[in-house]
Amino acid sequence: MMSDTVSLMLIWCLGLALGGFFFVGLWWTVQKSIRSAHPAWWLLSSLLVRMTVTIAGFYLVISHEMANTSLLRLLICLFGFICARFITARVVAKMTAKLDTPVQQAAAIEQLNPHEGSQHAP
Template sequence: MSNSMELLLIWCVGMVLGSFFFCGLWWTVQRSLRSKNPATWLLTSLLLRMTVTVFGFYLVATHEMSNAPWLRLLICMLGFICARLVISTVISRIDPKQTTHVDEPINQVSATEQLNSSEGSQHAP
């Protein structure tokens, strides 16, 4: 395989890793907004996404395609960043009605409930 084809393949690997990472991040945020325990979603997703991404970069750096591991890592990182730009552009164009929007966090009491509870708890001396 020619050197330019190898670098194109490495760039594609970076795009795949970046797509996995940033699509996974977006999906996790959407799920955690609807979850009763968002910390579990966020932590588990972070560990999974980081493990896959670091392992992918490790494979790119140690694979015996050519003698320039830093160039391979740089090209892979370029693909990773390009995937971030593509994913953020695509997600910003998604119809807001399709995504989950939460006006108030699950564990937060609304302002009217706080006002009602504070009026009932005040005692006259």
């Protein structure tokens, strides 16, 4: 049988995975909705999927007999979830920090909206 420490580390890793799924999914959804003709559909459907997976993951952590108490398991899983939020924020900040010159920012905006700035005849 696994020791309590190992099982609690696995629960922390599950929280980290749930948080990664949630926050990377949120970032992806915002990027996708910016370019979409129907952003509300993207935001609502992503919210439902992300929340369903996250709540199901937390429920499994609480209900599964892996460690000491369900409250301890929940808190450790939540700590992993919050750690994933900070990791995701740092990675996204580093990705966007590369766009610090006006030329790079204009190029990134042009990639997001390629047809908006063009003046070509149909």
